[in-house]
Amino acid sequence: MxxxxxxxxxxxxxxxxxxxxxxxxxxxxxxxxxxxxxxxxxxxxxxxxxxxxxxxxxxxxxxxxxxxxxxxxxxxxxxxxGLRTAIDRYETAISEIERRYREPAAEDGAVSLVKRLRTVFEHARENLEAATEHVQLAVTSDRFADLRPLLRDARDRGVYVQVSLYVPPDESVPFDRSTFEGVCTEVRRRDLPGPFLLLTDRQRACYAPQNRLSDEYGVIVDDYTTAYVFHWYFLTRLWEVYETVYNGRSDEPPFSFVEITDCIRGLEPRLAEGARITGRVIGEFVGTGRPCELEGEFIGVEYTGSRSDDEPASLLELAAEATIRFETDDGVYTVGGCGADTEDVAGKRFIVGRIDERRADE
CATH class of the missing domain: 1.10.10.10 (Winged helix-like DNA-binding domain superfamily/Winged helix DNA-binding domain)
Structure with missing residues (x-):
């Protein structure tokens, strides 16, 4: 110098x-x-x-x-x-500038509107690292490859990972089964373009529309009620109607569900045939919010619609009331999904430990 x-x-x-x-x-x-x-x-x-x-x-x-x-x-x-004080002030100013650049531009409680897609993706990575129960991700192939290490870490922690993978209709899925093993619980191939959407633990959501530079924005959510809207958008628009290209969940017990809708559709036909299904429900008591883990038997299901003999309940029929009756040594509990408020228990994980089919002479 x-x-x-x-x-x-x-x-x-x-x-x-x-x-x-x-x-x-x-x-x-x-x-x-x-x-x-x-x-x-x-x-x-x-x-x-x-x-x-x-x-x-x-x-x-x-x-x-x-x-x-x-x-x-x-x-x-x-x-x-004095010079060192000035350096500290400059470093503090640099950190503050970077923080303000990353932070949402407009906030409304736990819902934030941001101006930069980069902010959405940064929050998405942080949410993936913090996920403990459930991940729902709508993503392109390139973005999936970028997030794959974080998804693998989440699966290693026991997180249930559902991926809606966008692949144009004139292209084949650019990954083989080994790419998804140990990374996803289930993958569905979607041939219609859509937004980037990540939901974690039914509490946090990161949303970014298709990347149009003239209208760049995103939404960041840390609120169960608002995230619930994105959850149903994911199920109806980005998940339910599409082909499964990878299923890492076993068809034989033990296996688990994170969605009460999936659990009801999986258990109801077996219950109708007279099977005895035992396992566990992990969640929290609705009245107190206290965590619980119940062990016992799945004895019945209730929902708004009615099931035909040929088809399991549709997602629409399960969109309102969806309840499982679960019997333990202490009595019978009604169990709803995450966020339930009328049942005894809000279930976060439904674990099927054993299915005893009805004997032919019964």
């Missing part, structure tokens, strides 16, 4: 131009009389005394009297406290 640049930095740290000139010259000379310093630095002689006193007040120099006024550069560890 040349002298001019050093002077400029010292001025940024709060020194005046004369003070910076005098201090840099004093560093080169070590010590000098006031008149010598004025001549060497170019500071006008009438100003040099005020300049030296100011440098002393700021800790840059020590001023002392002999036959005339002398000055000596102070120890840099003491002299540069």
């Amino acid at each position: 040349d002298t001019g640049e050093l002077n400029a930095v010292l001025e940024d740290a709060g020194l005046s131009p004369y003070q910076a000139d005098a201090y840099v010259t004093l560093l080169e000379l070590g010590s000098a009389s006031a008149s010598e310093l004025a001549s060497a630095s170019g500071v006008p002689q009438p100003r040099i005394y005020d300049v030296l006193r100011a440098l002393e007040d700021e800790g840059y120099a020590v001023v002392y009297e002999r036959d005339q006024l002398y000055a000596q550069a102070n120890d840099p560890s003491e002299a540069l406290s």
Whole structure:
């Protein structure tokens, strides 16, 4: 760094131009009389005394009297406290600028409208890292490849991962089964374009429409009620009607459901045939919010619609009331889905441990 640049930095740290000139010259000379310093630095002689006193007040120099006024550069560890303070302020300002760039531009409680898609994707990565129960993801092939390591980590933690993968109708799925193993619980191939959507634990959502640079925006949600709307949008628009291209869930017990709708559709035909189905329900008591894990038997289901003999209940029939009756040693509990408010228990995970089919002579 040349002298001019050093002077400029010292001025940024709060020194005046004369003070910076005098201090840099004093560093080169070590010590000098006031008149010598004025001549060497170019500071006008009438100003040099005020300049030296100011440098002393700021800790840059020590001023002392002999036959005339002398000055000596102070120890840099003491002299540069002002410069270090300025550096800290710049670093703090840089961090604040970066934070404000990433933060949502407009907030409304737990729902935020953001101006940059980058912000949506950054929040999506953070939400994936924090997921504990359930992930629902609508994504392109490129974005799936980018998020795949985080999805694998989520599966390793026991998270149930559903992926709606957009692949244009004239293309084949660019991944084989091994790409999804250990990464997803189920993948469905969607041939209609749509938004980027990530829901985690039915509480948080990250939404970005198709990338149109002239209208770039996104929505970030951390609220169960609002996320519930995105959940049903995912099920009806991005999931239910599409072909399954990968299913990593076993057809034989033990296996689990995170959606009460899937659980009812999976269990009701077996219950109608007289099967005895035992397992566990993990969730929380609706009245107290206290976590619970019940062990017992799935003994019945109730929902708004009615099932025909040929087809399981449709998603529409399960969209309103959807309840499982679960018997334990303590009695029979009614179990709803995540966010239930009329049942005894809000279920987060439904685990089928054993299915005993009805014997032919019964």
